[in-house]
Amino acid sequence: MIKRNDKIPGWMKNAFSWRENRIFVKSQAQLPPGVTQKDVPEWFTSAARAIQSGDWHLTTAASNVSKDSLYPNDKLQGDFEPGDAPVWGHKEDGVMVGETIDSYPSNEYWGKRKMRDERASGDTDPALRRPATDKKPAQGLIVVANRFRSPIDSSKEVSRSEDSILETFFHELSAHAGLRSQGISDEHGPLGNWLSIQTEPADHLAKAVHEFFSAPSETEAIKSVTPTTWEQAARSVEPKETVWQRAANTTAGGSSRKERNRQERQERQIYGE
Incomplete structure (x- = not known):
């Protein structure tokens, strides 16, 4: 998806590589003539740091378009590996399309949204989350929705546009995972509207990613899997x-x-x- 996107410049595409279901990025991108290090977007640098840290694992998900307030695992229904789903978390409103989740031992941070260190089994299968070591916790998880799903019929789904998926991917990498890997707070500003008001590093990075991809509105895609009033009424009887x-x-x-x-x-x- 990154390689065929027409908004991502060639030098950025060439910085990425894949091997054994893992994504890698070069420590120093090979810039073409006329492009200097100052021209490299800050969001790309933060995303690269997240990948280079080795602290994060990636999975896709279906975004439940329900208007109800639901727990994260119900809002963002991840394609989680068997036995390795995130736990806890507060109820969320609106449509969720991405999430970045740290990993901790089960007996730490009770009630905090997290992955469990003990469930990471990358020691037996390199395609899974890397387990904890003496120096590092197990890999955290980045969840990116690649489709929307009806709240009353899980077989009714519609794919998101590639630009929208990539925006979410780089949003989570740069504005959240990358900042956390650098020990910087990734909280958005208190008003929550980072498109209009940027008060925190995560706000600035999120807006830059959004402007770079200029993804089209997803209103119609969401509407296509949102139950009508009649469908909801029939379901409730x-x-x-x-x-x-x-x-x-x-x-x-x-x-x-x-x-x-x-x-x-x-x-x-x-x-x-």
Whole structure:
């Protein structure tokens, strides 16, 4: 995707390489005549530092377009590796298209959005997250949505444009992962509107990435998988259980199959499955 994008200059494309499902970037980009180090965008330098640090692993996701306030794993439904999904996090509003998540041991930072060091299994499979070492925690995770998904029908999806995906990719790398790898705060300004007001390093980098890619509006793509009022109403009407169905579903212990299913769902929520 980077190599075929017409907005990324050749020298920047040539700085990237791929090997064994990993992305690499040269420590010193080979600049063409007329381009100096001062011409290299700050966001590209920050993104390169994130990649060179080796601190980050990448995965894709489907962005749930629900208007409800939901937990991050429900908003940004990642293509996570088995047994290695992020945990915790506060409910989020709006549409999420990217996230950068640090990794910590399970017994640290209780309640903080994180990856668990113990779940990283890159020691047995180099395509997975690198596990913790004596000097470094396990790799954190960068999640980038490459498609939008209906909140009531997971099979109904629409792809995001390549410019939009690349904007999210470099936003997370430069404005978040790159700053964290340098020990710099990656928090956006208190007003949250970094396109209009830039008060923090992350704001300036995010705006620069946005202006570089000038990705088209995603309103129509989101609308195409957003349920209509009628679809939502039909989904919310649950057929009532008849007396005969209740009798057929009732066990010797007196609890119906429907009730058992409800209890199992609650247990899964409690245990974080």
